[in-house]
Amino acid sequence: MRFSDLVDELAARLSRAPVHFGHGMPGARDEALALATFVCRAGNWQRPSLLRRRVGRAACARARHLALLRVSRRMPLAYLTREAWFAGMRFEVDKRVCIPRSPLAELIEEGFAPWLKAGQVRRILELCTGSGCIAAACAFAFPGSEVVATDISPAALHIARRNIQRLGLSNQVRLLQCDLFAGAEGRFDLVIANPPYVPTSIYNALPSEYRHEPRLALESGAAGLAAAERILRAVPAYLAASGLLALEVGEVAARLAASHPELPFFWPDMRRGGHGILLLRPNTP
Numbered sequence: 001m002r003f004s005d006l007v008d009e010l011a012a013r014l015s016r017a018p019v020h021f022g023h024g025m026p027g028a029r030d031e032a033l034a035l036a037t038f039v040c041r042a043g044n045w046q047r048p049s050l051l052r053r054r055v056g057r058a059a060c061a062r063a064r065h066l067a068l069l070r071v072s073r074r075m076p077l078a079y080l081t082r083e084a085w086f087a088g089m090r091f092e093v094d095k096r097v098c099i100p101r102s103p104l105a106e107l108i109e110e111g112f113a114p115w116l117k118a119g120q121v122r123r124i125l126e127l128c129t130g131s132g133c134i135a136a137a138c139a140f141a142f143p144g145s146e147v148v149a150t151d152i153s154p155a156a157l158h159i160a161r162r163n164i165q166r167l168g169l170s171n172q173v174r175l176l177q178c179d180l181f182a183g184a185e186g187r188f189d190l191v192i193a194n195p196p197y198v199p200t201s202i203y204n205a206l207p208s209e210y211r212h213e214p215r216l217a218l219e220s221g222a223a224g225l226a227a228a229e230r231i232l233r234a235v236p237a238y239l240a241a242s243g244l245l246a247l248e249v250g251e252v253a254a255r256l257a258a259s260h261p262e263l264p265f266f267w268p269d270m271r272r273g274g275h276g277i278l279l280l281r282p283n284t285p
């Protein structure tokens, strides 16, 4: 069977099924491409020659089996393939970490220009690192920097450590198990976080796919603001004078902005989609 025919078959199957897309995969065809690429070990599915390539029977059978699991268990594809892509890098994932999909990738890849100057970013603190994807992307974007990444979950940090080691970043990224800032020392040029921010009532109504992710990674109190509020309170003690806070708060952005009229949040437009990322400078009233 040709690769393109396998993709068509998988896409048709997924689009007929009552599944939810939203873990970095916008729709059935994207998932079908990712799945076919995975079983072919093809790496880069954007190569035009791949579409004409022939796929062996075993690989087709594997793809159909994974598609069946995707539909019957409502499991996000990344947990079936055990991999996810973020900022151009591959990360190992499983149910101990949430699936990398933060729109922060775009800002990191652009080195937070014009808000930060590459040469000035020496220390970076990532809170809530999960798989380590944001810490790793920051380490690549700011090569001479020291990155400290924290998470409260030892299970998540186990995966983060594997990713950081595999990417050859162990000398640059230090992982700490702690509650938000608790283990961090000194000041940082960039504090970045994609904390949990889903209100409890919304969490309870999320599509089944989200139940496979750790609840700790998503839910954050009745208003969804528990973690974000704690970060905003503590961050002045950790930001360097010309530093920047980049905080993802997704759908609760308007609620957070309304609770803090005194804070001059800047909400950058995201070219690749996504929303709810605030930027904040220290010492601004």
Ligand SMILES: C[S@@+](CC[C@H](N)C(=O)[O-])C[C@H]1O[C@@H](n2cnc3c(N)ncnc32)[C@H](O)[C@@H]1O
Binding pocket: 097, 098, 099, 100, 101, 102, 127, 128, 129, 130, 131, 132, 133, 134, 150, 151, 152, 153, 156, 178, 179, 180, 194, 195, 196, 216, 217, 218, 227
């Ligand atoms: C939305 S996930 C983000 C993971 C990763 N940074 C990403 O963007 O894919 C949130 C992470 O925050 C962690 N977390 C939740 N509460 C925390 C806390 N109080 N202190 C540190 N980490 C926390 C969870 O374990 C989870 O890994």
